[in-house]
Every structure is written in structure tokens, then in C-alpha cells.
Amino acid sequence: MPTPDAATFAEQWVRAWNDHDVEAVLAHFHDDVVFTSPVAARLLPETAGVVRGKDALRHYWATALRMLPDLHFEVVGVYRGESLLVVNYRNERGGLVNEVLTFDGALVREGHGTYLE
Template sequence: MDTTWAADLARRWERDWNSRDLDALLAHVADDVVFTSPVAARVVPGSDGVVRGKDALRAYWARGLELLPGLRFEVVQVFAGVATVVIAYRNQDGGLVSEVLELEDGLVVRGHGTYLV
């Protein structure tokens, strides 16, 4: 993993969330992406927290933006692995959250929203 590329991905991720630009966010995601999140378990009925495919992820994120009009993220740290980027950030409520993004050919194939306990 190129650390400059990982840092740039995190900057774009923050910018695109804060501008509420779903098309830009989804441009980094594979069509067959699998995303897990405890929030998805609450927002997407019957998902058990697992969202499969880009179209379903778009619907989940759009619903999240609708439910949280004040959504705002601030990246605080970025971690790069072999084919993984972790973006640690604070959300609009000050909560510490991490997105664990697994990549293939520069696209997110698996993502995991994780929350501080």
C-alpha cells in the first residue's frame, strides 16, 4: 500500500462525505462491495448489519444522510496495511469511528464501520 495514496483516499473520503457527494464516494467502491456496520443493522431492515452491492450501499448511505442532516466527519488518523486502509475519524457527535477498507485494484471490496466501545 502506497501511504501517499492511502492519505489521499482519506482526504477525498472526508471531503466527499462532508459535501454529501454519494457519486464521488461510490466511485471508490467495487460493484460487488460488502459493507458491515452496526448502524446498517438499525437503518437497513433485515440486513443484520451487512450491505451487499454498490446499489444497496448507495441506498444505505442515502438513508443515513437523510437521517443525519448535520453529518460531518473529521479524519484524525489514517492507517495503511498491505491492501487495507483504516480511516479513524470523529463524527458530528464527537464519536470516534473507524472505517476499515479492504481494497482490490484500487477499489473498496469490503468495508467495515467500527465504533469505539
Template sequence: MTPDAARFSASWVAAWNAHDLDAVLAHFADDVVFTSPVAARILPETGGVLRGKDELRRYWAEGLRLVPDLHFTVERVFAGVDVLVISYRNQVGSLVDEVLRFAGGQVVAGHGTYLAESGDDPAGLATAGD
């Protein structure tokens, strides 16, 4: 069952904008699988596939370190049978869609997706200080 779309997306974006990793991760199952092309850049050994909450924490903690001004603005939320898609803009104005599949009230699979255009830097990593 999918949670209430407006309530979930509000909680999700508030946790991200507070940089509260524990609050973000509270939405995810321990055995979550998450894919992201940005994860492939930040943690190349994963190939962009993160398995489990601990690996997801490692990725997002490093992402927050690299992008200390990270900020999301939700544009739209789409709801399916067991899926929510949160469409948002990040701190550099790039449009991102997070596709989240639910079971038992938690995210069991997620996919960070980015607009398929030229070689821009949709996550804003180029502006991040290393």
C-alpha cells in the same frame, strides 16, 4: 494494492462532508461487501451486511437523510498491505474507524466500527429528525 493513504482519505472525507454520495461510492467496487452496526439499525433487514454498491447507496442515502448535519473529521489513517483504516470523528464527536480492503484500486470490503462502550448513540441517530 492500497492507494496513497493521505490522498484517499482526503478525497473520502471531502466527498462525505459534501454529502456527495456519487463521489463516495466511486471509491467502491460494484460487488463490495460492507458491514456496519448502524446499517443494522437503519436497514434492519440487512442484519448490518450490505452487499453491492446499490445496497450501499440505499443505506448511505437513508443515513444522510436521517443525519443532515453529517460531518467527519479525520483523526488518523493507518495503512496495511491491502487495507486502510480511517479513524475519524463524526458530527456528534464519536470516534469511528472505517476498515477498508482494496483490490484493483477500489474498496472491495469495508467495515464501519464504533468504540465498544455503553449504549451511547455513536452515529448520532437519536438527534436526527425522522
């Protein structure tokens, strides 16, 4: 299965995040996306870190943005695999994060936020 152009995707992704435009970020995701993140587990404990569906992902990210008004990402690198992109970025606190995105066609079917411990 083809993978989107890594540079183009990362440019759109980081612009949407830095604009705090949740809908622009969500435009890259299937309606039945599954997204895992330890941040989701902390902010929305009922999820146990697993967010299912675009509406739930919208709620998670909107909640996170309200709590992190200074959120800003800087892309460090983008890695391409078969139907997979990994976006390595630095957040507003200087922490390194990887977002691992599995594609089904042009849209993300599954994503994982991973953080340096």
C-alpha cells in the same frame, strides 16, 4: 497487492462525505462490495448489518444522510496495511469511528464501519 496512497484517499473520502456526495464516496467501491456496519443494522434491520453491492450501499448511505443532515467527519488518522486502509475519524456527535477498507486494485472490495462501544 498495492494500497492507494493513504493521505490522498482520506482527503477525497472525507471531502465527499462532508459534501454529502454519496456518488463521490461510491466511486471508490467495486460494484459487488460488501460493507458491514452496526448503523446499517439499526437503519435497515433487514440487512442484519451487512450491505451487499454498490446499489444497496447507495441506498443505505442515502438513507443515513436523510436521517443525519448535520453529518460531518474529521479525519483523526489513516493507517495503511497491505491492500488495507483504516480511516479513523470523529463524527458530528464527537464519536470516534474506524472505517476498515480492503482494496482489490484501486477500489474497495470490502468495508467495515466500527464504533467505540
